[in-house]
Amino acid sequence: MTPILMLGAGRMGGALIDGWRAAGAFQASELLIREPNANPTVEAAAQAGALINPADEVLARAKTVLLAVKPQIWREAAAEVAQHLAPDAVIVSIAAGVKSTDISQAFGGRSVARVMPTTAVAIGQGTTSIYAASSEARARAHALFGPVGTAVDLAEEELLHAATGVSGSAPAYLYAFVEALEAAGAAAGLPSEDASRLARSTITGAAALLARSGEEPAELRKQVTSPGGTTQAALEVLLGQGGLPDLLRDAVAAAARRSKELGG
Numbered sequence: 001m002t003p004i005l006m007l008g009a010g011r012m013g014g015a016l017i018d019g020w021r022a023a024g025a026f027q028a029s030e031l032l033i034r035e036p037n038a039n040p041t042v043e044a045a046a047q048a049g050a051l052i053n054p055a056d057e058v059l060a061r062a063k064t065v066l067l068a069v070k071p072q073i074w075r076e077a078a079a080e081v082a083q084h085l086a087p088d089a090v091i092v093s094i095a096a097g098v099k100s101t102d103i104s105q106a107f108g109g110r111s112v113a114r115v116m117p118t119t120a121v122a123i124g125q126g127t128t129s130i131y132a133a134s135s136e137a138r139a140r141a142h143a144l145f146g147p148v149g150t151a152v153d154l155a156e157e158e159l160l161h162a163a164t165g166v167s168g169s170a171p172a173y174l175y176a177f178v179e180a181l182e183a184a185g186a187a188a189g190l191p192s193e194d195a196s197r198l199a200r201s202t203i204t205g206a207a208a209l210l211a212r213s214g215e216e217p218a219e220l221r222k223q224v225t226s227p228g229g230t231t232q233a234a235l236e237v238l239l240g241q242g243g244l245p246d247l248l249r250d251a252v253a254a255a256a257r258r259s260k261e262l263g264g
């Protein structure tokens with residue numbers, strides 16, 4: 001399945017390169033990277049043997065093509081390389097919202113998998129939703145993203161919009177939650193440095209416990225909520241009318257809607 005041709009190695013492509021290196025998944029010498037802007041990850045990959053902005057005739061060596069540019073410019077990125085690729089190259093796209101039939105057409109009818117990863121692939125804890133009509137393309141996506149976290153197969157392409165809302169965009173929800181918790185701690189009288197340390201450590205610890213314990217989140221919540229206690233007082237605010245469940249339902253729906261719009 002290598003060499004892998006990466007079209008774009010910005011935030012997400014770069015996170016993937018970092019994750020592969022940490023997991024020992026692919027050698028840098030197996031990577032061909034097209035990226036107009038040098039960044040530390042691309043420079044490190046080049047030092048380790050990756051080919052950066054290879055000549056057009058080299059592109060025919062690529063067995064797998066990872067489309068990792070912003071959705072707004074994916075057609076341009078595809079048009080630059082499609083005619084130079086080998087007929088059996090398989091395309092794996094992380095471009096949010098862009099349909100696999102459109103991608104396949106732009107790449108001369110080649111097989112396509114669509115994936116929606118998270119940037120935690122950089123530390124081997126990514127989450128990747130995968131849809132592919134062909135089993136070969138699905139296997140290729142698993143080979144790329146399996147070594148750097150959890151990969152979830154979706155039965156229908158349409159479900160990628162919801163998966164984007166629940167997973168692809170969701171790390172930002174958690175970071176926003178932590179920011180708000182820190183600000184609330186400061187508003188409740190804590191020095192802001194203490195509020196930050198308390199909020200960050202508490203949230204990352206609680207997330208690790210959720211991951212390790214195997215318990216349902218509702219069960220873990222009940223375990224730390226005494227009737228009539230402090231946590232219950234807070235949860236009555238958080239889970240009440242217009243609270244977290246309503247907000248997250250609306251937020252996920254907004255992300256899914258935007259994903260559809262980006263797909264055109």
Ligand SMILES: NC(=O)c1ccc[n+]([C@@H]2O[C@H](COP(=O)([O-])OP(=O)(O)OC[C@H]3O[C@@H](n4cnc5c(N)ncnc54)[C@H](OP(=O)(O)O)[C@@H]3O)[C@@H](O)[C@H]2O)c1
Nearest residue numbers: 007008009010011012034068069070071077094095096117
């Ligand atoms: N970031 C996330 O958390 C996340 C999560 C899931 C999926 N995604 C998806 O990942 C894709 C990339 O997002 P990103 O955040 O990594 O964007 P990004 O940081 O802008 O990276 C894309 C890179 O591609 C470069 N590029 C532009 N035109 C190119 C071309 N014709 N050929 C090759 N490379 C080109 C860009 O350079 P310039 O800056 O010069 O344009 C940029 O460095 C998007 O489709 C997004 O939907 C991102």
